[in-house]
Every structure is written in structure tokens, then in C-alpha cells.
Amino acid sequence: MIGAVALIPFLALKGYRNFDYTFSSQTIINGVLGFAKRIGLFKKTKVILRESNSIFELLKGNKLRIYKFFYEIGYSGSSLIICQTDYMKRQLLENLPKLTEKNIKTIPNPFDFDDIKNRSGRIASQYEPIRYIVGAGRLAPAKGFDLLIEAFSKLDTKELHLIILGEGAEREALQNIIEQKGLQNRIHMPGYVQSVYAYFENAEACVLSSRIEGFPNVLLQMMSQNTKIVATLSAGDIEKIPGIVTCPPHDSSHLKIAIEKALSNDTESNRAIFDTYLQSRTQMAFLERIFEYL
Numbered sequence: 688m689i690g691a692v693a694l695i696p697f698l699a700l701k702g703y704r705n706f707d708y709t710f711s712s713q714t715i716i717n718g719v720l721g722f723a724k725r726i727g728l729f730k731k732t733k734v735i736l737r738e739s740n741s742i743f744e745l746l747k748g749n750k751l752r753i754y755k756f757f758y759e760i761g762y763s764g765s766s767l768i769i770c771q772t773d774y775m776k777r778q779l780l781e782n783l784p785k786l787t788e789k790n791i792k793t794i795p796n797p798f799d800f801d802d803i804k805n806r807s808g809r810i811a812s813q814y815e816p817i818r819y820i821v822g823a824g825r826l827a828p829a830k831g832f833d834l835l836i837e838a839f840s841k842l843d844t845k846e847l848h849l850i851i852l853g854e855g856a857e858r859e860a861l862q863n864i865i866e867q868k869g870l871q872n873r874i875h876m877p878g879y880v881q882s883v884y885a886y887f888e889n890a891e892a893c894v895l896s897s898r899i900e901g902f903p904n905v906l907l908q909m910m911s912q913n914t915k916i917v918a919t920l921s922a923g924d925i926e927k928i929p930g931i932v933t934c935p936p937h938d939s940s941h942l943k944i945a946i947e948k949a950l951s952n953d954t955e956s957n958r959a960i961f962d963t964y965l966q967s968r969t970q971m972a973f974l975e976r977i978f979e980y981l
Contacts, residue, residue: 712737718757721764733766740901771902774923797973808882819848821890826855835896837939887912897921914957930957
């Protein structure tokens with residue numbers, strides 16, 4: 688936070704006043720840049736702010752109050768506020784009634800097709816012989832991997848394994864749950880891997896188990912590689928994505944049922960459906976939408 692506040696004198700001393708556009712996606716920095724516009728530090732610069740998460744659901748107490756302070760001092764100075772979903776837009780307007788709808792627009796996250804090439808590769812050799820479902824993300828409570836482990840433990844089949852990709856502070860807690868359930872030989876947490884797309888492609892199904900999300904880009908990554916996709920309704924507009932199996936968040940029983948449904952469904956037709964959906968979310972389309980609203 689201190690670094691973000693120091694951005695004001697830094698911009699003033701460096702004379703960074705003549706940019707055509709600024710673009711930021713972190714709430715505190717958003718607030719600082721919007722405030723800089725309000726006090727005249729930026730003259731002709733258009734300040735574009737993007738909401739990265741459902742802050743008013745994700746945070747509470749003093750931390751939420753700090754974030755709300757930066758919302759209030761800066762967001763009214765923006766030229767455009769981008770929300771990933773209509774749900775995030777409604778949240779913002781409900782909690783910041785002084786903002787108007789005229790410069791708040793919903794623009795879905797773009798999908799980075801080049802990322803597939805940059806993060807291509809093979810899965811680790813020890814996982815090649817097994818059949819598995821996969822989840823991926825930070826090992827944090829919001830990602831719901833404890834719910835995924837619980838749902839997996841209730842599946843009737845004993846042939847499947849579960850691979851959870853990612854690293855984070857919840858590793859030890861998740862490992863304890865795995866050991867308590869005696870699933871050390873069937874649940875694997877290899878940590879961060881470069882070749883996420885290979886794991887998604889070779890999985891029997893890909894699962895988003897999150898409790899809350901802004902909008903999960905990992906879901907788009909999974910859709911690019913696999914046709915059996917399960918997702919909790921942890922963010923707005925997930926229910927609008929065609930072809931995926933959805934279920935309520937916070938509920939391992941419903942998650943189990945959704946996984947079983949995805950595994951048993953014939954999803955071959957999803958390949959064309961997913962490809963069409965992803966093509967509508969290119970980076971160029973994202974930029975075109977931004978300039979359309981400025």
C-alpha cells in the first residue's frame with residue numbers, strides 16, 4: 688500500500704503527465720491513478736481501471752475499509768472502469784452509489800492463445816500411466832481444494848486419481864486432509880508446473896472448485912484443452928458458458944455429482960462449442976471493446 692501511495696510523488700517528480708492511457712488492475716493502484724487524474728496530475732490521460740476480483744465479498748473488516756477508501760478517492764476520476772462480469776458491476780454500483788453507470792462497462796476477460804504455446808510441454812512421467820481429474824490454482828481457501836478433495840473421496844470409482852496443480856499457504860492443511868482420508872496414493876500435489884495445458888489435455892475431467900472468483904481464467908485454459916469441464920458458480924456469468932457442468936460453490940456433495948455427470952456425459956460436441964466461445968474472447972476483441980467505450 689505504501690508503494691502505491693508513493694506513486695503520486697513519483698509521477699509528479701518524473702513528469703509522467705502526457706500518457707495517452709493508463710491501465711491498471713489492482714484496486715489500490717486503481718484508486719491512486721484515479722486520484723492522480725482528479726487532482727490534475729494527468730491532463731489528457733485516459734485512466735482505465737479494471738476490477739480484478741469480487742472485493743466486497745472477498746474482504747472484510749479493516750482490509751475492506753482500506754480498499755473502500757481507495758475506491759472512494761480514485762474511481763470517480765477514471766475514464767473507464769472495466770468489470771469482468773455483470774455481477775461484479777452490480778456489486779460495485781451497490782457499494783459505491785456515487786459512481787454512475789456511464790463509465791462502468793462489463794468486458795469479459797480475454798483468452799491468451801499464445802499462452803498455450805509458451806506453457807506447452809508434457810506431464811511428469813509418473814502421471815502418464817494414471818487416469819486422473821485435475822484442478823489448478825493457488826492453494827488458498829478461496830479455491831476450494833478442500834471441497835474438491837472431499838468430493839473426490841466420495842466418488843464410487845477407485846481407479847481415478849486427483850492432481851491439484853499450484854502452490855500456496857494451504858499446502859500443509861490440504862496434505863493433512865489427504866492423509867486423514869488415506870488418499871496419499873491417489874491425490875497428488877506437484878506444485879507449480881509450467882506445462883498446465885498438458886495436464887488439462889490428458890485429464891479425464893478438469894474441475895474448478897472455487898468458493899469465490901472474480902472470473903477464473905483457469906476455466907478458459909481448461910476449456911481450450913478438454914471437453915469435460917466442471918465449475919462451481921463462484922463468479923458471475925459462469926452459468927452462461929455453454930457445455931460445462933456447473934454446481935453451487937461451498938458444497939462438496941453437489942461438486943461430486945457434477946464431476947460424476949461430466950465423467951459420464953458424451954462431450955465430444957463441446958470441442959466446437961468451446962472453440963467458438965474462446966474465439967469470442969481474443970485479446971484483440973478485448974482491446975476493441977475498451978476503445979469502443981472511451
